[in-house]
Amino acid sequence: MCIRDSRTFLTGFSVAWGIFMLVILLGSGNGLKNGAQSNLGEYAVNSITVRGGWTSKPYMGYDKWRRIQLHDRDLEILRNEFPEVRQIAAQAWFDSNKAAYGSQFMTVTLCGSLPLYQSISGLKIARGRFVNDNDIQLYRKTVIIDQTTEQVLFPDGESLGKPLRIGDATYTVVGVYEGNKNRTEPVCYIPLSTGRLIYSADSPVINSVVFTVEGLHTDAQMKEFERRLTRRLAAEEHFDPEDESALWIENMMEVYKTISMVFGGINLFVWIIGLGTLLTGVVGVSNIMLVLVKERTQEIGIRRAIGASPRSIIAQILSESFALTLTAGIFGLSAGVWVLSVADSIPGLKPDGIDVPIQIGFSTGVIALAILVAGSLLAGIIPAVRALSIKAVDAIREE
Numbered sequence: 115m116c117i118r119d120s121r122t123f124l125t126g127f128s129v130a131w132g133i134f135m136l137v138i139l140l141g142s143g144n145g146l147k148n149g150a151q152s153n154l155g156e157y158a159v160n161s162i163t164v165r166g167g168w169t170s171k172p173y174m175g176y177d178k179w180r181r182i183q184l185h186d187r188d189l190e191i192l193r194n195e196f197p198e199v200r201q202i203a204a205q206a207w208f209d210s211n212k213a214a215y216g217s218q219f220m221t222v223t224l225c226g227s228l229p230l231y232q233s234i235s236g237l238k239i240a241r242g243r244f245v246n247d248n249d250i251q252l253y254r255k256t257v258i259i260d261q262t263t264e265q266v267l268f269p270d271g272e273s274l275g276k277p278l279r280i281g282d283a284t285y286t287v288v289g290v291y292e293g294n295k296n297r298t299e300p301v302c303y304i305p306l307s308t309g310r311l312i313y314s315a316d317s318p319v320i321n322s323v324v325f326t327v328e329g330l331h332t333d334a335q336m337k338e339f340e341r342r343l344t345r346r347l348a349a350e351e352h353f354d355p356e357d358e359s360a361l362w363i364e365n366m367m368e369v370y371k372t373i374s375m376v377f378g379g380i381n382l383f384v385w386i387i388g389l390g391t392l393l394t395g396v397v398g399v400s401n402i403m404l405v406l407v408k409e410r411t412q413e414i415g416i417r418r419a420i421g422a423s424p425r426s427i428i429a430q431i432l433s434e435s436f437a438l439t440l441t442a443g444i445f446g447l448s449a450g451v452w453v454l455s456v457a458d459s460i461p462g463l464k465p466d467g468i469d470v471p472i473q474i475g476f477s478t479g480v481i482a483l484a485i486l487v488a489g490s491l492l493a494g495i496i497p498a499v500r501a502l503s504i505k506a507v508d509a510i511r512e513e
Contacts, residue, residue, distance in 0.1 A: 129395035129439055129486065130446030136388030136482055137450025137474055141457075143384050145472030147377040158234050163324045163364040164343070166351070173354040182351055182360050186318040191346060192325060198339060202325040203231035206306055208313040210299060211281035213259075215267040222263060222302045224280065226309030234324050242274050242289030249305040257285035258303040260293025283312055336367065389485070395442075396489040399435055432491055439490030443483050451479065 166182035184204075192199045208224040231237070232244040240261060249256050257278055264273045273287045285304065293300060310316050330336045340363055348355035454473050 125395070125398040125401075126438055126442035126445075128398045129392075129442035129490075130449070132388075132391040132393075132395040133443050133446035133482055133486055134450045134453075135391050136384075137447060137479065138453060139384040139388055140381075140474045140478060140482075141450070141454040141472045143377065143380050144474060146380065147373070158236065158326050159366055159370055160328065160330075161234050161324055161326050161366045163322055163366075164347070165322045165362040165364075167359050167362045169353050169357055170359045171354045171357045173357070174352060176352060180353075182353055183319045184323055184347075184351070185320065188323060188347060188350060189320075191350060192323065195346065196339075196343065198327045198329050200326045200328055201230045201234055202323065203228040203234055204306060204320040205231060205322050205324070206309060206314070206320050208309055213263065213267060213302065214279045215276065218267045218269070220263065220266050220300070222259075222280065222300050224309060224313070225301050225303050226306035227303045228306050231303075231324060234326055238292040240290045240292050242287070244289055244291075245303060245305050250307045253308050253311055254305060255283060255285045255308055256288045256305060258289035258291055259287060260291055260300050260302070262293050263300045263302065264290050330367075336365065340365070388482070392482075392486050392489065396439075396486070396492075399439055399490050432495075435490050436487065439487055440483075443486045447479055447483055 164184065166184050169176070169178050169180045169182060172178050186204075189202055189204060192202055204227075206226040208226065210221050210223050212219055213222045227245055228250065229245050229247055232239070237244065239258075242258070244258055245256065248254065257280065259267075259273065259278070264271065267273070267278065268276065273290060276287050278285050278287050280302065291303075306320075310318075327339065330339055343363070344361055345355045347361060348357075353360040451473070458472050
């Protein structure tokens with residue numbers, strides 16, 4: 115009896131371990147995927163960012179290694195000549211400056227921005243607002259700071275409406291956004307028009323253009339759009355349209371697609387490894403049921419001699435296989451979910467300020483358990499057939 119109990123326990127443990135490892139692997143895969151997506155923030159999936167690069171080829175009398183800069187006229191080209199373009203925003207980066215309020219100070223980076231940048235990039239405003247059209251038109255000295263800057267310069271947490279000295283200019287804080295704590299230096303957003311007037315002599319140069327597109331549903335359509343865009347800007351900014359380093363185009367659709375493909379492959383690999391682990395447990399269930407059938411040969415023979423139907427014999431074997439697998443499977447699944455919950459609650463495993471869940475979905479757990487139970491029922495068929503093949507007379511004679 116002790117040996118039989120030990121065999122049953124070890125088989126149940128192998129089943130529980132199989133689904134436990136599958137849950138841990140799937141949860142870890144989800145954590146990696148969620149972490150990668152969180153790095154993208156809330157950027158619009160249909161957004162494209164364009165930046166000027168460096169030429170690697172001479173063109174029309176211009177030398178190579180020339181810096182390509184975008185200008186306001188490029189925004190007008192996008193608005194007027196590309197019907198696929200919807201929302202458009204631009205940014206210009208200025209030198210780092212010391213920000214001070216009272217006796218508190220820190221170094222920040224200034225970024226001049228147009229209003230639509232906030233909705234395209236998914237920048238989350240915690241309080242107040244972002245840059246608006248009036249700020250741009252009236253050259254207002256308004257600033258949107260991140261939560262880290264607010265904590266340092268305004269310890270009381272009341273920053274809205276207060277003056278903030280940045281370099282030689284004084285701005286009014288109109289908004290606080292949820293910043294990225296991984297940045298080495300906080301970014302403060304100001305109206306693009308104001309920043310240009312104060313820091314770049316009202317230069318029309320912009321560092322990046324970000325915009326959303328509609329009606330581009332296939333890879334071919336997107337490639338054609340990028341080709342037309344490159345050729346048009348090449349004509350405007352005087353660089354070779356075949357020079358891939360002159361213009362940098364970041365397509366969020368492609369980024370999301372690449373991430374989905376990579377983690378789809380990882381998810382498939384995890385399922386293959388996990389199902390292999392589950393198969394080991396299922397084989398163990400089949401083996402122990404074969405041993406049990408062998409040990410209970412006389413019992414099965416007597417039942418058949420007194421008229422037990424083949425269905426009842428099969429039902430007995432399969433029910434024992436089902437009970438063992440279901441019990442062990444639920445235990446392993448629960449243990450896996452618990453371990454993931456504990457890991458999910460440990461702050462050190464996540465970047466500051468970023469919620470990266472590493473749990474599995476309810477449906478995933480149910481599917482894994484269903485696969486395990488179905489496998490156990492299939493594994494019980496061989497012992498059941500073995501039991502049916504036992505002749506009543508031979509079974510009764512069995513010692």
